[in-house]
Amino acid sequence: MSTTSSVSRRAFLSGLIGAGGLLLAAPASGGTLRKLLRPADGESFEPSLWLAIQPDGLVRIVTHRSEMGTGIRTTLPMVLADELGADWERVELSQALGDARFGDQNTDGSRSIRQFYEPMRRAGAAARLMLEQAAAAQWGVPTRDCTARDHAVHHSDGRDALPFGELVAAAAALSVPADDALRFRSPSERRYVGKGVPSYDTADIVRGTARFGLDVPAKGALTAVIARPPVVGASVAALNDDDARDVEGVIDVIQLDTPRGAPGFAPLGGVAVVAGDTWSAMQGRAALEIEWGASPHDAFDSAADRDARLESVRQPGVVVRQKGDVNVAFAEAARRVSAEYSVPYLAHASMEPPCALAIVKDGAAEIWAPTQNPQAAQGMVAGALRIAPDRVSIHVTLLGGGFGRKSKPDFVVEAALLSQRMGGRPVRLVWSREDDIRHDYYHAAAAVAFEAGLDAQGELLALRGRTAFPSISSTFSAGVDQGSSGELAQSFSDLPYNVPALQLEVCKAEAHLRIGWLRSVCNIFHAFAAGCFVDELAHARSQDPVQHLLALLGPDRHVDLLAEGVQYGNYGESLDTHPFDVGRIKNVVRLVAQRSGWGGELPRGRGRGVAVARSFVADAAVVVEVDIAKDGKLRIPRVDIAIDCGTVVNPDRVRAQLEGAVIFGLSLALHGEITAENGAVVQSNVHEFKLLRMSEAPLQIHTHLVESSAPPSGVGEPGVPPVAPALLNAVFAAVGQRVRDLPLARHDLSWT
Amino acid sequence: MVELTINGREVVLDRVAPETPLLWVLRDHLELRGTKFGCGMAQCGACTVHLDGRATRSCMLPVGSLAGRSVTTIEGLSSKGDHPLQKAWVEHDVPQCGYCQVGQLMSAAALLAENTSPTDSEVRTAMAGNICRCGTYPRILAAVQSAAEELR
Numbered sequence: 096m097s098t099t100s101s102v103s104r105r106a107f108l109s110g111l112i113g114a115g116g117l118l119l120a121a122p123a124s125g126g127t128l129r130k131l132l133r134p135a136d137g138e139s140f141e142p143s144l145w146l147a148i149q150p151d152g153l154v155r156i157v158t159h160r161s162e163m164g165t166g167i168r169t170t171l172p173m174v175l176a177d178e179l180g181a182d183w184e185r186v187e188l189s190q191a192l193g194d195a196r197f198g199d200q201n202t203d204g205s206r207s208i209r210q211f212y213e214p215m216r217r218a219g220a221a222a223r224l225m226l227e228q229a230a231a232a233q234w235g236v237p238t239r240d241c242t243a244r245d246h247a248v249h250h251s252d253g254r255d256a257l258p259f260g261e262l263v264a265a266a267a268a269l270s271v272p273a274d275d276a277l278r279f280r281s282p283s284e285r286r287y288v289g290k291g292v293p294s295y296d297t298a299d300i301v302r303g304t305a306r307f308g309l310d311v312p313a314k315g316a317l318t319a320v321i322a323r324p325p326v327v328g329a330s331v332a333a334l335n336d337d338d339a340r341d342v343e344g345v346i347d348v349i350q351l352d353t354p355r356g357a358p359g360f361a362p363l364g365g366v367a368v369v370a371g372d373t374w375s376a377m378q379g380r381a382a383l384e385i386e387w388g389a390s391p392h393d394a395f396d397s398a399a400d401r402d403a404r405l406e407s408v409r410q411p412g413v414v415v416r417q418k419g420d421v422n423v424a425f426a427e428a429a430r431r432v433s434a435e436y437s438v439p440y441l442a443h444a445s446m447e448p449p450c451a452l453a454i455v456k457d458g459a460a461e462i463w464a465p466t467q468n469p470q471a472a473q474g475m476v477a478g479a480l481r482i483a484p485d486r487v488s489i490h491v492t493l494l495g496g497g498f499g500r501k502s503k504p505d506f507v508v509e510a511a512l513l514s515q516r517m518g519g520r521p522v523r524l525v526w527s528r529e530d531d532i533r534h535d536y537y538h539a540a541a542a543v544a545f546e547a548g549l550d551a552q553g554e555l556l557a558l559r560g561r562t563a564f565p566s567i568s569s570t571f572s573a574g575v576d577q578g579s580s581g582e583l584a585q586s587f588s589d590l591p592y593n594v595p596a597l598q599l600e601v602c603k604a605e606a607h608l609r610i611g612w613l614r615s616v617c618n619i620f621h622a623f624a625a626g627c628f629v630d631e632l633a634h635a636r637s638q639d640p641v642q643h644l645l646a647l648l649g650p651d652r653h654v655d656l657l658a659e660g661v662q663y664g665n666y667g668e669s670l671d672t673h674p675f676d677v678g679r680i681k682n683v684v685r686l687v688a689q690r691s692g693w694g695g696e697l698p699r700g701r702g703r704g705v706a707v708a709r710s711f712v713a714d715a716a717v718v719v720e721v722d723i724a725k726d727g728k729l730r731i732p733r734v735d736i737a738i739d740c741g742t743v744v745n746p747d748r749v750r751a752q753l754e755g756a757v758i759f760g761l762s763l764a765l766h767g768e769i770t771a772e773n774g775a776v777v778q779s780n781v782h783e784f785k786l787l788r789m790s791e792a793p794l795q796i797h798t799h800l801v802e803s804s805a806p807p808s809g810v811g812e813p814g815v816p817p818v819a820p821a822l823l824n825a826v827f828a829a830v831g832q833r834v835r836d837l838p839l840a841r842h843d844l845s846w847t
Numbered sequence: 848m849v850e851l852t853i854n855g856r857e858v859v860l861d862r863v864a865p866e867t868p869l870l871w872v873l874r875d876h877l878e879l880r881g882t883k884f885g886c887g888m889a890q891c892g893a894c895t896v897h898l899d900g901r902a903t904r905s906c907m908l909p910v911g912s913l914a915g916r917s918v919t920t921i922e923g924l925s926s927k928g929d930h931p932l933q934k935a936w937v938e939h940d941v942p943q944c945g946y947c948q949v950g951q952l953m954s955a956a957a958l959l960a961e962n963t964s965p966t967d968s969e970v971r972t973a974m975a976g977n978i979c980r981c982g983t984y985p986r987i988l989a990a991v992q993s994a995a996e997e998l999r
């Protein structure tokens with residue numbers, strides 16, 4: 096990535112805050128941020144602010160992304176601190192409020208490092224140069240002889256260094272350097288990037304003092320829980336709240352409007368019970384008698400819906416990618432291989448259910464919430480309360496997991512509305528686990544079908560794929576019944592395989608639940624189907640799955656999807672900086688095969704499966720080994736996962752994300768299933784929507800990182816997509832059974 | 848009215864309905880918010896505390912049944928956050944989001960109080976009641992074994 100991308104001098108401002116600290120800001124060069132920061136009149140904008148150095152030497156760095164377990168709250172400030180030459184022990188973090196001046200704050204899409212690695216480096220490098228200039232002036236020497244490191248500026252002649260704190264006043268008086276004056280540390284000069292620092296919040300987490308959404312103290316806070324409509328779009332037809340109001344501790348019962356049409360980010364409506372404490376509120380809710388009105392989704396049944404999707408992919412759809420003529424090729428084929436795959440709806444089930452604390456009074460809202468997207472929360476709250484967004488302060492607490500659920504601010508709006516209705520008293524909104532599982536923005540269910548044509552020698556002539564899933568767009572625009580190009584470009588329209596004739600089609604699927612995005616989004620079902628089908632082809636062609644996969648990927652090359660008619664966004668990155676590079680995909684396949692011991696003989700009942708996927712501009716490959724007892728009981732002795740995510744900024748957190756991705760992928764493959772009857776979700780808690788437990792986890796997970804100096808790519812999500820297909824391919828290798836519809840736990844794997 | 852011991856201190860609860868689960872007494876009434884709410888039905892382990900030394904889910908435990916009993920929460924696990932498990936957790940940088948970790952630590956502490964030489968499979972079984980959605984299981988296992996070594 097270019098290190099000289101435009102940093103407007105106007106984008107930097109220096110000044111004083113607090114006790115005379117040096118304040119610096121650096122904008123990003125990226126689209127959104129540049130737009131936000133480029134002033135309409137050229138002069139009168141406010142910059143985003145990342146850094147303050149106090150006279151006592153304390154370096155305060157603003158961390159503007161939400162921490163939900165990726166380590167981003169540590170990693171981005173670490174990048175800045177490293178470039179600055181700060182000592183991490185003397186860095187204090189401040190969590191940014193939701194504020195458009197920070198640029199994009201929606202911590203989602205595996206893009207925090209992609210978007211903000213360079214801006215953080217620039218912010219650090221600019222500040223460092225100013226400190227070096229201040230020291231040079233004080234010493235009367237050329238700046239080039241001065242170097243900032245270890246929280247001080249050093250001179251090449253070895254004289255006593257000047258600590259940062261002593262340079263604050265002088266540096267604050269300097270003008271901010273132009274970007275072409277910035278110099279970046281070489282890899283060998285880096286103290287933290289590529290090595291890592293201890294995660295900032297770990298010590299608080301293990302003491303129980305870290306603050307999650309429900310942990311913010313508030314004097315006189317009330318607690319609210321809400322009975323939401325079981326079917327999206329239903330409103331309260333009749334309510335008897337006499338018994339609820341009689342519950343000791345209950346203070347009020349408040350009816351909330353159910354919005355019509357597409358659900359968007361708005362609350363679902365329902366009946367809130369407000370009490371002095373959580374248990375009373377829950378008891379009050381249990382005592383409500385509510386009759387729900389009709390909804391257009393009342394007849395929704397997920398089993399029939401699944402059949403409809405499978406039927407849909409048996410018919411031609413809209414072609415989204417075409418190469419050669421599959422019909423001609425199929426006509427010539429000596430043999431066809433085909434398969435249909437089905438993946439159910441999934442819930443996010445972050446361990447911390449949604450929650451928020453709101454104080455709405457005097458025309459302003461003060462809110463603490465575990466949100467991935469504080470700016471969306473700010474906008475939605477402002478809209479719901481009919482106040483200006485700048486009257487809404489969103490404080491971002493730690494998130495007890497997010498996985499995409501907490502990008503949607505419906506729960507934050509609920510808390511705000513309730514505090515307003517309670518005359519400005521602080522209201523702590525609690526979602527129970529049942530609320531969370533029954534009122535999620537669900538990961539779409541999908542049906543995917545593939546068909547391949549082989550000639551008499553087993554050479555692959557043609558591949559046709561069809562997919563049908565309710566689109567995320569349906570959440571925002573009622574009636575959408577087809578996946579969008581962005582959703583299709585997640586391991587479907589961007590399949591990297593080298594096939595003479597290829598045709599990919601999207602088919603219809605209706606939405607009757609709120610559809611959202613879950614860690615790695617449509618890659619989950621697309622990579623599952625593609626990864627399993629490629630394995631089926633390997634067996635049909637009597638080839639080793641790894642060798643077959645490498646051969647199918649074809650020659651090292653950059654795939655030109657535009658030439659085959661695909662609207663390809665490349666996850667928001669330029670194909671120049673993040674090319675679709677088949678050589679890199681093959682490299683992670685080779686790496687994981689080599690490290691996992693692929694190829695060794697295993698007895699019946701044991702087997703290995705492989706799969707690869709490119710998502711969020713990273714390449715990840717997985718080998719899963721399974722051990723299936725005759726009675727069908729499955730154990731997972733080992734999983735290997737390799738990633739090429741470009742420059743590895745914080746290696747231990749990358750490994751942690753991969754370990755987590757393996758567990759997440761196995762959990763959804765083994766257990767994940769949300770069903771609905773009469774429009775309402777059936778599962779209620781983790782005994783029904785099961786999550787992988789430690790006793791079922793792989794005995795070993797080995798993570799393998801490709802060393803690279805390429806621009807960084809995504810990490811949080813890319814590990815997930817290859818896990819499920821690798822597992823199912825391993826099951827086939829072990830016992831010869833092809834499972835094509837998830838979850839695996841519904842299938843009997845016993846063998847004789 | 849209920850009298851019990853929490854983190855070594857006598858606590859008298861006279862304004863709390865006896866059927867209120869201990870979890871909400873800790874969080875709402877005593878402002879001990881280290882203990883977390885995850886499922887409310889003794890299925891996830893986020894709310895794990897020690898009841899007379901045993902790992903117990905506090906979310907379904909009516910406080911009225913605890914007269915004379917002794918409860919330890921994360922706030923009372925060690926005086927300075929320096930229980931061998933807490934140190935091992937930092938050393939292995941176990942947490943991701945961190946939400947489940949208090950419950951994990953309390954379950955692990957109860958295990959090691961009984962057995963400082965658990966096998967990997969004993970750890971996996973003992974910790975099966977604590978879900979980690981982020982998938983920190985490999986590190987939990989490694990950290991429990993490091994702490995066990997220190998305790999031996």
Ligand code: FES
Nearest residue numbers: 885886887892906
């Ligand atoms: S909250 Fe008690 S076990 Fe889940």
Ligand code: FES
Nearest residue numbers: 944945979980981
């Ligand atoms: S660390 Fe997030 S749930 Fe365990």
